[in-house]
Amino acid sequence: MxxxxxxxxxxxxxxxxxxxxxxxxxxxxxxxxxxxxxxxxxxxxxxxxxxxxxxxxxxxxxxxxxxxxxxxxxxxKSSHRVEAPCPYFLKCGGCSYQHIDYFHQLTIKEKQLKGALERIGGIKDPPVRTMLPSPKPFEYRNRITVHVRDGALGFFVEKSCEVIPIDSCRIASQEVNSALKKLKSQRPKDGDYLLGERERYGGFRQVNNSMAALMLEAVQGFAIKDHGILLIDAYCGAGFFTHALAPFFSKVVGIEWSKNSVALARREASLHEVFEEGSVEEILPKKLLEASSAETTLILDPPSEGISELVVMAIVNTPPQKIIYVSCNPATLARDIKRLSTHYKLQESTPLDMFPQTAEIESINILTLHGANH
Ligand SMILES: C[S@@+](CC[C@H](N)C(=O)[O-])C[C@H]1O[C@@H](n2cnc3c(N)ncnc32)[C@H](O)[C@@H]1O
CATH class of the missing domain: 2.40.50.140 (Nucleic acid-binding proteins)
Structure with a gap:
């Protein structure tokens, strides 16, 4: 036994x-x-x-x-299941949600953002608003990068350098798809090709034009609500937010390390807009020190890695009155909000669907200093 x-x-x-x-x-x-x-x-x-x-x-x-x-x-089967329109869906590594009706995609993303803010950010019942849908759930991308390997032209298979040949991309605009057709007919040699609308391009640019316009409107609304004197736009790219908000502030500073983007931003700058070329880590501490905290609004729109510890330190050492954190990654956003939580409270989070059919989640987050009146 x-x-x-x-x-x-x-x-x-x-x-x-x-x-x-x-x-x-x-x-x-x-x-x-x-x-x-x-x-x-x-x-x-x-x-x-x-x-x-x-x-x-x-x-x-x-x-x-x-x-x-x-x-x-x-x-x-779920009642939200629909036929994915793209023949390369789940093969090319781009879209994740073409098999789900658009309304339910928004519900899923909203819940994921809430979950990250709760689990990683430590915020009980986070103030997440209803997700703003994209005016175009398909044909919205103003650029794509395709790859040519051994004569095959298309996208990479997920987590690999193997090319899956494509004839068109359902989330790219008609103009981008025309450029793709033209490239294919030229039988290009092996390499990577950026295909974009014929607009001027010189650095980072939002990929979904109609959603970007709605995002700008929303950021503008938050920034000018109780407006300050100084606006610092960190990670400003070619000045997408900076130029639009400049009329509402007495002084505006954009910080960006891409030379091309800064050159473009300076071309369109008004007299009270200054663009500093360099890292946010190096320039932001100086700019915050020069300003009066109570009159400063800070926009953070970092890449998906979020902000570094040096940037967190600069902010908590000289805390601006209001932060507008534009994020494309809920996990790093939640981590950063937690790191800033000694000084700031998340007032509200507005998700917006910049990348329909894909798993990406963009959001605008308003952080206010503890004790500030709102
Ligand atoms: C998500 S994009 C935002 C651009 C801009 N706000 C827009 O909407 O067009 C992030 C930008 O930050 C820049 N960047 C990334 N890390 C940086 C850093 N540590 N210091 C300065 N710029 C940085 C990138 O070159 C890129 O232009």
Missing amino acids: KTPRDSSMKPTTPQTSPHEQVTFQIQDIAFGGRGIGRVHQMACFTKGVIDGEIVNARVVRKKPRFLEAELLEIKK
């Missing part, structure tokens, strides 16, 4: 072997677009599914704390 000391008597977690077929319910959609459910008490991730669906999938990877599975069959 076996005693409790026998290792074979220990309670065991049911084992899952790679290639095993499993049936489970999708409980949620994680940031990045994969559905998540539970298999043998472990989290299991699968692409191309919708919350509420029951799916049959094959385990393809087993990690110590989670499983990854490949979708085989949908046993119970």
